[in-house]
Amino acid sequence: MRIQSTVQKKGGETKAGRGFSRDELTEAGLDPKKALRLGISIDLRRKTKHKENVKTLKQHVRSLTKKRKRQPRKVKKS
Numbered sequence: 523m524r525i526q527s528t529v530q531k532k533g534g535e536t537k538a539g540r541g542f543s544r545d546e547l548t549e550a551g552l553d554p555k556k557a558l559r560l561g562i563s564i565d566l567r568r569k570t571k572h573k574e575n576v577k578t579l580k581q582h583v584r585s586l587t588k589k590r591k592r593q594p595r596k597v598k599k600s
Contacts, residue, residue, distance in 0.1 A: 541565035550579035
């Protein structure tokens with residue numbers, strides 16, 4: 523599942539954007555390569571940074587780390 527940013531349209535409507543800007547990724551604590559590995563889309567043309575998108579990114583990263591911690595490790599028997 524890929525996560526995308528949201529874009530404000532005229533009249534207050536929102537739609538799915540092409541991706542997050544680099545500034546939004548760095549504020550959320552991600553670099554572009556790690557974001558792509560996590561399935562987060564990046565729009566290299568964007569220069570803006572929106573608080574809502576940063577909040578969405580942080581929540582998504584938190585949920586991914588919680589999922590990873592819950593998985594038990596497989597132990598090889600020798």
